[in-house]
Amino acid sequence: MKLKVSQSSKIAGRGIAVFFEIEPDPQLQWCQHSVMIERPDGVSFKAIGTVEFARKVPPGEVQALCFSDLDESDMPAGSYITILGAIDGKQTNNA
Numbered sequence: 001m002k003l004k005v006s007q008s009s010k011i012a013g014r015g016i017a018v019f020f021e022i023e024p025d026p027q028l029q030w031c032q033h034s035v036m037i038e039r040p041d042g043v044s045f046k047a048i049g050t051v052e053f054a055r056k057v058p059p060g061e062v063q064a065l066c067f068s069d070l071d072e073s074d075m076p077a078g079s080y081i082t083i084l085g086a087i088d089g090k091q092t093n094n095a
Contacts, residue, residue, distance in 0.1 A: 001024065001028075001082070001083045002080055002081070002082045002083075003020045003021075003022070003024060003080065003081045003082075003083070004020060004021045004022070004078070004079075004080055005018055005019070005020060005021075005075055005076070005077055005078065005079040005080070005081060006019050006020060006021045006077055007019045007056075007077055008072045008075045008076070008077070009072070010071070010072055011066070014066065014068060015066060015067045015068035015069060015070055015071075016066070016067050016070055016071065016072055016074075016075065017052070017054045017064045017065070017066050018049070018064055018065045018066070018067065018075055018081065019054070019056055019062060019064050020062075020063075020064075020081075023062060023063060024063055028051045028063060028065075028083065029051065029086050030051050031050075031051065031086050031087065032048050032049065032050050032051075032086070032087040033048070033049055033050075033051065033065070033083050033084070033085065033086055033087065034046065034047075034048055034084040034085055034087055035047055035048070035049050035065070035081050035082060035083055035084055036081070036082040036084055037074075037075060037079055037080070037081055038079060038080045038081075038082070039074075039075070039076060039078075039079045040076060040078040040079060046084070047067055047069070047070060048067070048087065049065035049066060049067050049081075050065070050066045050067075050068075051063060051064075051065060051066075052064055052065075052066050054066075065081065
């Protein structure tokens with residue numbers, strides 16, 4: 001599954017939340033995921049993101065990926081995230 005980033009927002013003490021242009025369908029499994037990030041400038045790298053619901057105005061609660069070790073500059077709008085797979089045994093409290 002490949003998702004286009006519409007926005008990333010800093011969360012104090014927690015890293016960033018990343019929002020998508022189109023909601024993932026089907027929704028992502030509630031756990032940590034290994035992902036490949038491709039920025040508009042051509043830089044690509046792997047990271048681990050945790051699926052959470054986040055409040056976005058508008059439209060309200062949406063599914064987002066949270067990255068504790070990244071900054072907004074690491075994932076600008078227009079970046080693509082490819083979901084490589086769920087990481088076993090790393091279920092979140094949202095499961």
